[in-house]
Amino acid sequence: MISPVEKLQKILRLEAERCQDRAVFGGLARYADTWLEEAKEAFGSEAAGWFEDVADRLRAYRSLPDTTARRAAVAVLLDMLQDTPPARPAQPEEEEESAASAAPAPVQLEPPVAPPASPTPTPSAVPAVPAPTQTRTGLDSPVTALQGVGPRQASRLSKLGIETIRDMLYFFPRRHEDYSQLKPINRLEYGEYVTIIARVRDAGVRETRGGGSLFRAVLSDGSGPIEVTWFNQPYLAEKIHRDQQIVISGKVDEYLGRLCFNSPEWEPLEEELLHTARLVPVYPLSAGVGARWLRRLVKRTVDYWSKRLPDHLPISVRQEVGLMDLEDAIVQIHFPDSKDLLERARHRLAFDELFVLQLGLFRQRHEWRSVPGRPIPVDDPVLEAFVRALPFQLTSAQQRALQQIVADLRSDQPMNRLLQGDVGSGKTVVAALAMALAVTAGAQAAMMAPTEILAEQHYATLTRLFASWPDLSGAGSPETMTESGSPGQLPGIRLLTGSVTGQERDEIYAGLADGSVGVVVGTHALIQEGVQFRELALAVIDEQHRFGVHQRAALRQKGYNPHLLVMTATPIPRSLELTVWGHLDVSVVDEMPPGRKPIVTRLILPTERERAYAFVRHQVEKGRQAFIICPLVEASDKIEAKAAVEEYERLQKHVFPDLRLGLLHGRLKGDEKESTMAQFARGELDILVATAVVEVGIDVPNATVMLIEGANRFGLAQLHQFRGRVGRGEHDSYCVLVSDTSSAVAQERLHAVEASSDGFVLAQKDLDMRGPGEFLGTRQAGLPDLKLASVTDLRLVEEAREAARGFFKTDPELQDPDNRLLARRLAQFWRGPALSLVEGKGEVS
Ligand code: ADP
Ligand code: MG
Numbered sequence: 001m002i003s004p005v006e007k008l009q010k011i012l013r014l015e016a017e018r019c020q021d022r023a024v025f026g027g028l029a030r031y032a033d034t035w036l037e038e039a040k041e042a043f044g045s046e047a048a049g050w051f052e053d054v055a056d057r058l059r060a061y062r063s064l065p066d067t068t069a070r071r072a073a074v075a076v077l078l079d080m081l082q083d084t085p086p087a088r089p090a091q092p093e094e095e096e097e098s099a100a101s102a103a104p105a106p107v108q109l110e111p112p113v114a115p116p117a118s119p120t121p122t123p124s125a126v127p128a129v130p131a132p133t134q135t136r137t138g139l140d141s142p143v144t145a146l147q148g149v150g151p152r153q154a155s156r157l158s159k160l161g162i163e164t165i166r167d168m169l170y171f172f173p174r175r176h177e178d179y180s181q182l183k184p185i186n187r188l189e190y191g192e193y194v195t196i197i198a199r200v201r202d203a204g205v206r207e208t209r210g211g212g213s214l215f216r217a218v219l220s221d222g223s224g225p226i227e228v229t230w231f232n233q234p235y236l237a238e239k240i241h242r243d244q245q246i247v248i249s250g251k252v253d254e255y256l257g258r259l260c261f262n263s264p265e266w267e268p269l270e271e272e273l274l275h276t277a278r279l280v281p282v283y284p285l286s287a288g289v290g291a292r293w294l295r296r297l298v299k300r301t302v303d304y305w306s307k308r309l310p311d312h313l314p315i316s317v318r319q320e321v322g323l324m325d326l327e328d329a330i331v332q333i334h335f336p337d338s339k340d341l342l343e344r345a346r347h348r349l350a351f352d353e354l355f356v357l358q359l360g361l362f363r364q365r366h367e368w369r370s371v372p373g374r375p376i377p378v379d380d381p382v383l384e385a386f387v388r389a390l391p392f393q394l395t396s397a398q399q400r401a402l403q404q405i406v407a408d409l410r411s412d413q414p415m416n417r418l419l420q421g422d423v424g425s426g427k428t429v430v431a432a433l434a435m436a437l438a439v440t441a442g443a444q445a446a447m448m449a450p451t452e453i454l455a456e457q458h459y460a461t462l463t464r465l466f467a468s469w470p471d472l473s474g475a476g477s478p479e480t481m482t483e484s485g486s487p488g489q490l491p492g493i494r495l496l497t498g499s500v501t502g503q504e505r506d507e508i509y510a511g512l513a514d515g516s517v518g519v520v521v522g523t524h525a526l527i528q529e530g531v532q533f534r535e536l537a538l539a540v541i542d543e544q545h546r547f548g549v550h551q552r553a554a555l556r557q558k559g560y561n562p563h564l565l566v567m568t569a570t571p572i573p574r575s576l577e578l579t580v581w582g583h584l585d586v587s588v589v590d591e592m593p594p595g596r597k598p599i600v601t602r603l604i605l606p607t608e609r610e611r612a613y614a615f616v617r618h619q620v621e622k623g624r625q626a627f628i629i630c631p632l633v634e635a636s637d638k639i640e641a642k643a644a645v646e647e648y649e650r651l652q653k654h655v656f657p658d659l660r661l662g663l664l665h666g667r668l669k670g671d672e673k674e675s676t677m678a679q680f681a682r683g684e685l686d687i688l689v690a691t692a693v694v695e696v697g698i699d700v701p702n703a704t705v706m707l708i709e710g711a712n713r714f715g716l717a718q719l720h721q722f723r724g725r726v727g728r729g730e731h732d733s734y735c736v737l738v739s740d741t742s743s744a745v746a747q748e749r750l751h752a753v754e755a756s757s758d759g760f761v762l763a764q765k766d767l768d769m770r771g772p773g774e775f776l777g778t779r780q781a782g783l784p785d786l787k788l789a790s791v792t793d794l795r796l797v798e799e800a801r802e803a804a805r806g807f808f809k810t811d812p813e814l815q816d817p818d819n820r821l822l823a824r825r826l827a828q829f830w831r832g833p834a835l836s837l838v839e840g841k842g843e844v845s
Helices: 004-018 028-043 048-061 067-082 096-101 151-159 165-169 291-308 315-321 326-334 339-370 380-389 396-410 427-440 452-468 478-484 502-514 549-556 574-580 606-621 637-655 670-681 716-723 744-755 759-776 794-810 817-829 832-838
Strands: 175-178 193-207 213-220 225-231 245-255 258-262 265-268 279-282 416-421 444-448 492-496 517-522 536-541 563-568 585-589 600-604 625-629 661-664 687-690 703-708 734-738
Touching: 004 028, 004 067, 028 048, 048 067, 165 291, 193 225, 279 291, 291 326, 315 794, 326 339, 339 416, 339 574, 339 794, 339 817, 380 427, 396 416, 396 427, 396 563, 396 585, 416 427, 427 444, 427 452, 427 517, 427 536, 427 563, 444 452, 444 549, 452 492, 452 517, 452 670, 492 502, 502 517, 536 549, 549 563, 574 794, 600 606, 600 744, 606 625, 606 703, 606 734, 637 661, 637 687, 661 670, 670 687, 703 716, 716 734, 716 744, 716 759, 734 744, 744 759
Parallel strands: 225 258, 416 563, 416 585, 444 517, 444 536, 492 517, 536 563, 600 734, 625 687, 625 703, 661 687, 703 734
Antiparallel strands: 175 279, 193 213, 193 245, 213 225, 245 258, 245 265
16 A cells, blocks of 8 residues: 555645646645545554644645745645654564574564555554464575465576575666656657556457457546557456556557557556656566566565665764665665665665675785795895896886885785786796795795696796806805806706606605705696695796686695785786785786887788788798687587687698698697697797687797687787787787678777787776676686676775775774674675685685
C-alpha cells in the first residue's frame, strides 16, 4: 500500500504542473478530509497536529487568488511532506553483524521482509513476535528466508549471483529508467519518456490477426484522453479495471497521427510506486526472473534489511570524505529519490570498494614490512665507481630509480619495488648495479627471466658489466675500490636454466649453497627445490607479468626475506598503477637513453601488403632481418597455431620462396621455441613468422622490420611491445601495421601507435578505449571484483587511497573493536581470486 504521505506528494506534484486544482476530482479542498482520515489511520494520532496543518492548507487552496499563490502553496506543502514526522522505529535498532560475531545474540525473529504496512512512517509497525521454532534470519541467510522466494526462485536468483539477503542488497541496478517526469496528458510530446496518472475510462482485450492478443485501454486525467495498448498480456484484463486510477510510465508513441503508449510500465496508483513515476531501477535479469517481480522483491528486501546493515566504514572516514551512510546509499542506489542522491549513493558505494581494496594493499605492504629484512650496506664511493665504469652515462631517470633502490637496500625493511620503464629504457643496468651492491656486501643476488633466451641475454649483459667493474672481493672497503680500478676477482656469475643439467647443474647448486656463486641468472630453474642460497639478499624478476604469483613467492622464499625488485616494460596508467601495484613502491624510468633512433611506424591497407613485402625483401637484401606477426586468433591456442602455420607456409611458398623463414607459436615445445629464437638471434633466419609469443624482451639488434598483420586485434600496449623488438641496433628500423578492418575506431587506435612512441601515452589510450578488464587481461591483476567503482577513475582511486592511508596509520591491524566490521568486510572482499595480491601471507616467515 502506498502511504498517504506519498499519495499526497504524487497528487501535489501533478498539481504543480498547472496549478488549476485539477489533480484530484473535486479539488484539493474536498480531498483534505479524506486525506486526514487516512493519515491518522496510518500514522496514529501522535502526529495529528502536523497532519491537521497540512489539511488546513489543502482546504485553503481553492480560494487562493492566482496561480502564483497556488504554486507557492503547493511548494510549501511538498516541503512539509518531505519532513514527515519521524516514524517510531519498529523496534530497537540492532546490529545484525556485530550480534553475529560477539556474544550470543538475542534471537532475532523478525519475519523476513514483507513489512505488512508501508515502509514510510509506520509507528504501528511490526511487533517482533517470538517464535521459538523459527531460526534466526540474518543478512547472510539464504534468499529462501525471504517471503515469496522458494527453492525454484532461489536457484534462478543464484544465476544472477544472489545467494543471500546481503547479496540482494548489493545486487545493483544496471541503470535507472527516468520516469520521474510527471505530466498531464494534454502536454505529452511524441518520443518523450514520461509518467501520467490517469483514470481508466474504457478497457478490453481483443485478438489480433496474428493470433495474439491486444489489451487496450483509454485513459483520461481531466486534461485529455490517451490510448494505451499492451500486446499479448491478456491477463491485464483481470488487473486493470474501468474507473481505476493507474500510473503509466514509458515512451510516448504515435499511431495514426495520435499520441499513445505501447506496452508501457504501469501500476495502480494505490500502491507504492516501484515501476513508474520515479527513477526506476533496471536490473540484469536471467531466465525465469521477471523484472517486476525482482523489483518488488528487491524493494521489500531493501526496505527491511538496509536498516539492519551496519555501516562498516569508520565514521571518521565518512565524515572526512563527506559520504552518505550505508543504509541511505543502499536505498538510494536501488530506488533513488533524485538523480543527485543516486549519484551520491554511487559515490559512496564505489568509494567503499576502492577503500577496502586500498586497505588490503596497505595491509599487504605492512605485512611484508613487519618482518625485518637485512640492510645491505652501500658505500657511496663504491657505487660511484661502478657507475663511472659504465660505457655510458646513466639517464637522470635511471639515476633517480637507482637512488630509490639504494635507499631501500640500506633499510632494514625489505625492498618491494617495481621498476617500470618502456622497452629499451635501460632497466637492466639499474638492476645490475643493485646486484653488484649486494655482492659487494658479501651476499648473493639472483635474476629470474621468463624465457631461456632472455636469461641468456641477461647473463651476457651481466657478465660484461661485472667484468668492467672494480674488484668486488674487497667488500666494504672504499679505498681499494676507487683506487684499484682494475677488474679484480669476479664473483662467480652463473646461468641456470632448464637446459643446464648433470654435473654443471650440481656445480651451480653447490656454488649457490656455499656462496662461491655470487650472482645467478636463470629461468624457472631458479626456483626448483634443489636450489639453495647461502645468503640471497636481492631477487630481481624481469618481465614480472610473465610470472605467476607463486613463482615470485618461490623466489623470495629462497632467501630470508630478501629485497625484491620486479621489472616490467608494460607501461600502465597511474590509476591502475595505484591499484594493481598499490602494495609495491614504484620507480619509473621514463626517459630513453640519448641517441635512440625513432622507429618509423606506418599503418597500411591490406591492398598495400605487396609493397610491404617488397620492403621486407629489400631490408633482407641489405643484410637485415624481419618479424612478421600473425593476427591474434581468439578461439584457442590450437587454432591460432594452425593459422600461424598456414601463414608461414603461404609466405615461404608464395612470397619469400628464396628466403630463410622460421616459425614461432605457442603450441611449440619450449626447446623448439628456444632453438628457433636462437637461430633468429644468430642471423640464421631472415624472417621470423610469429604469434604474440614473441612479445617479450628478446634482443636482436640486426632485426629492423616489424610487420604486424591484423594489427587492429592487438592492444596498443602490446603493439608497442612488438615495436620494441626492433630498433635495438644501429640501423634505421620500421614498424608496419596492417589492419584488417577500416573501422573508424580501429583506425584511430592504430594512428595513435603511428603517432606516438611513448608507451605510457599508448597505455592510457588503450585503457580509455578498452577498459581495465581487457587492458590487464583476464584476472592477471588478481583484483577483487568491483561492481561500481572503476579502477580507471583516478580521482576516486586517489581519494580512496588517501583515506585508506590515513586510516591505516591509526589502526593497521584493525584491532580496534570499532573497526571489527571493517576487518570483516576486508576479509570478505579479498577472498577468492584476489588472493594473488595477498601473496605475502606466510610466505616470508
Ligand atoms: P630495458 O630492459 O629497459 O628494455 P635494457 O636495459 O635492455 O632496456 O637497455 C637497452 C639498451 O640500452 C642496452 O643495450 C643498454 O646497454 C643500453 N643503455 C642502457 N642505459 C643506457 C644509457 N644511459 N645510455 C646509453 N645506453 C644505455
Ligand atoms: Mg629488458
